[in-house]
Amino acid sequence: MYDVVVMGGGPSGATAAEDLVRSGHLVALLDREGRIKPCGGAIPPRLMQDFHITDDQLVAKVNTARMISPTGRMVDIPIENGFVGMVDRKDFDPFLRQRAVDAGADYHVGTFLRIDRDGGQTRVVYREKASGEEKELPCKLVIGADGARSRVGKAEVKGWDKIPYVLAYHEIIEAPEKNDVYDPVRCDVIYDGAISPDFYGWVFPHGKSASVGMGTGLQEVDLKKATADLRAASGLSDCVTLRKEGAPIPLHPLDKWDNGKDVVLAGDAAGVVAPSSGEGIYYAMVAGRVAATACAATLASGRVKDLQLARKLFMKEHKTVFRVLQSMQNAYYRSDNRRERFVSLCHDIDVQRLTFEAYMNKKLVKARPMAHIKIGIKNLAHLTGLVSAERV
Structure with missing residues (x-):
């Protein structure tokens, strides 16, 4: 009987599995293997610091x-x-999976089929890659970190198909x-x-x-x-x-990440890729960590509502950044004229500095309020056409 079965061995699932094992839980990590996600591979210094890369x-x-x-x-x-x-996902993902296994997670290779709950016991049913046979992993909780086309999300979480x-x-x-x-x-x-x-x-x-x-x-x-x-x-x-x-x-986090009883989503399955930039590795790993935290809290308290902590913790820190990035995408990606203005705006030194401060540290920087005001005025001027895109 596992405390948690983690479905998906990418950055989100591997992080969740490792965190749970290191906090004393019995964990199974189930992954298909053999699939490499298309990814630019950029990771900020904060990821390297927070996740010991x-x-x-x-x-x-x-x-x-x-x-x-x-x-x-x-x-x-x-x-x-x-x-x-910069990382290459063909090497980075296996490294993260192996780190979870080295910490104590049981690793299984196969394809998720369904979750059975006959007799009141949760069991993850999968098809083992080596034998082709159906096998079961009995558990208390499940983390669905199985990607953007999450089978766990589709089967278990209402509204999953709205991303x-x-x-x-x-x-x-x-x-x-x-x-x-x-x-x-x-x-x-x-x-x-x-x-x-x-x-x-x-x-x-x-x-x-x-x-x-x-x-x-x-x-x-x-x-x-x-x-x-x-x-x-x-x-x-x-x-x-x-x-x-x-x-x-x-390109948008789900409004609900859990099924209210024994499943919580993480990573792409929960929609946590940044709008505008498409950045996903850092946010996937954070989502894996908060999903692990929510599962640990639920196992300790016995309250299934504690699964909601995953989304609450993630959005508490990153909601504002996601909203700003979504507004940027909506404003500037709609036409070449708007894209031209966006690149023109990037000439501004305040835009450059605050953009990379926010990227490197994963938070909106409040240390220079006048810079924010200046950027807001320039942004409005570009969007309204008061300044030419040719001006630098």
């Missing part, structure tokens, strides 16, 4: 972000007093040497409707390789063609392609 897990350190507008305007934003770490998504696709390529269009210590973010009419494209360095991709919520967009066009525009068409990956990315 050391430099040896990084494939690159980025010190500059380049914003590229529909007309080709480029704005380079330096990362002052730090860096953004908006973008479809993300990327290609991992052999990275070229530094040249006029590619820099191994710079992330390029492309705000161009020709690449993505409603989101953005990216070129992120991964050391010896690089991630080139884009996202969109529009079904009529050909993701592979858009990525090919992005590679051509970035001078990367001739680079060897190592692998290709695609998956949906949720």
Whole structure:
């Protein structure tokens, strides 16, 4: 009888499993294995600090972000007093899973089928990969961290199907040497409707390789063609392609993360990917941690309402940032004219500093109120057309 079965071995599930084991609980971690999520791989210093990730897990350190507008305007934003770490999910996810196993989690490889509750006992039923047989994991609680198309969420949590998504696709390529269009210590973010009419494209360095991709919520967009066009525009068409990956990315946290009795969701299954930026690794790991906290509280108190702590704890710290990012996406991603203005706004030194302070520390910085006021005025001027997008 496990205290908790964690379904999904990505950053969220692996974090939840490790936290629960280290707090003295009996945990099973169930994962499909073999699937690599399309991901730029950026992780901020706060993630490395909060989750004890050391430099040896990084494939690159980025010190500059380049914003590229529909007309080709480029704005380079330096990362002052730090860096953004880059990981490759094909290596990072197995590392996190192994860390949970080393801490004491029982690891099972297979596909989730259903949750049975005959006789009042909760049992996770899965198909074991090695044998092909149906097997059961009896438990008290379940964490569904099985991704954006969560089978646990679909079966157990009301309203799960209401999350908006973008479809993300990327290609991992052999990275070229530094040249006029590619820099191994710079992330390029492309705000161009020709690449993505409603989101953005990216070129992120991964050391010896690089991630080139884009996202969109529009079904009529050909993701592979858009990525090919992005590679051509970035001078990367001739680079060897190592692998290709695609998956949906949720853009809004669920209103309810638990089923009111024995299941709580985490990570992409709960919709915790940041709007506008699409950043997910840090928030997935935080969601795994708060899901583990909620399960520990429920096991200690016997009150199933304590499962609600997962969402409450997450939103208490990150709700405002998510709202600001959603407003930014709604305001600037709707047309190339708006995207042009957004990149123009990024020239502002106050915007640059506060953006990266918020990214690195994962909170809105309140230390410079006048900077916030100035940014608000400039933002309003751009959105109303009072200032030309050509002005810097």
